[in-house]
Amino acid sequence: MNIILLGPPGAGKGTQARKLVEERGMIQLSTGDMLREAKTSGTDMGKKVAAIMDAGELVTDEIVIGLIEEKLRGDNAGGFIFDGFPRTLAQADALGALLEKTGQTLHSVIEMRVDDDALVSRITGRFTCGNCGEGYHDVMKRPAVDGTCDVCGAQDMQRRADDNEESLRTRLMEYYKKTSPLIGYYYAKGQLKDVDGLADIDDVAKSISEALG
Ligand code: AMP
Numbered sequence: 001m002n003i004i005l006l007g008p009p010g011a012g013k014g015t016q017a018r019k020l021v022e023e024r025g026m027i028q029l030s031t032g033d034m035l036r037e038a039k040t041s042g043t044d045m046g047k048k049v050a051a052i053m054d055a056g057e058l059v060t061d062e063i064v065i066g067l068i069e070e071k072l073r074g075d076n077a078g079g080f081i082f083d084g085f086p087r088t089l090a091q092a093d094a095l096g097a098l099l100e101k102t103g104q105t106l107h108s109v110i111e112m113r114v115d116d117d118a119l120v121s122r123i124t125g126r127f128t129c130g131n132c133g134e135g136y137h138d139v140m141k142r143p144a145v146d147g148t149c150d151v152c153g154a155q156d157m158q159r160r161a162d163d164n165e166e167s168l169r170t171r172l173m174e175y176y177k178k179t180s181p182l183i184g185y186y187y188a189k190g191q192l193k194d195v196d197g198l199a200d201i202d203d204v205a206k207s208i209s210e211a212l213g
Helices: 013-024 031-041 044-055 061-072 089-101 116-124 165-179 181-188 201-212
Strands: 003-006 027-030 080-083 108-113 126-129 135-137 192-196
Touching: 003 013, 003 181, 013 027, 013 080, 013 135, 013 201, 027 031, 031 044, 031 061, 031 080, 044 061, 044 165, 061 080, 061 089, 089 181, 108 181, 108 201, 116 126, 116 165, 165 181, 181 192, 192 201
Parallel strands: 003 080, 003 108, 027 080, 108 192
Antiparallel strands: 126 135
16 A cells, blocks of 8 residues: 655654554655755765755755655555655656556555644654654653653754754745645545644544545
C-alpha cells in the first residue's frame, strides 16, 4: 500500500510516518530527510539546496523528483509513505507517472489538518535525537533526562536550521501557495482522506489507521 502524508510543516507527518514504519513495515520516503542528508554530506546537490532550505523555500521539482525516482526502483515490500512529497502539482503529476511506470498504485492521500497557531509553537519547540531520529518538544515532550534520548540513550539532540519563525513564515507561504492545491487535486481523484492533526499522537495514528482501512 502506497500513501501520501499531506499537510503543512509541523503537522506531524514525520512522526506519523515513523509509526507506520514501525507498525506496518512501510518504507518512509521523506524528501526533506534526503535533502538534509545531501546537505550534511556536502554533495554538489546538497551545496546547491542548502541556502534554499534554510530560507524555507522549495527546491526545484527536478531535484526532488529525481530523488524519488531513485527510491521507487528499490524495495517496496511494505509500501511507500511519501512524506513531504509531492509539494507541487508538477511533482504530483510526476509521481503519478512514476508509479504507473513501475506498475504501482497510490492507495490514499492523508491530509493532516492543523491550524497555524499550533504549527508555530510545535515547530519552534521541536528537536530530534541525531542518532535514532526520535522527536521531542520543549514543552509537549521533553526527554526524561535533559539532553538524553529516551529511546536510544544518545546525547545528540539536534534542532533544524529552518525551525525558526522567519523560515517558518516562508515555509507556510510556500505550503499555501504551492502545496495546498494538491488537496483539490487528490479530492477530485477520490483519493483524499483527512484526519485531525491536532489530536494526541496516538489518536492521530488511530485515525490514520481507520482511514487506511
Ligand atoms: P521537510 O523536512 O519536509 O519540512 O522539508 C524541509 C525543506 O526541504 C523544505 O522546506 C524544502 O526546502 C525542501 N523540500 C523537502 N521536500 C521538498 C519537495 N517535495 N519539494 C521541494 N522542496 C522540498
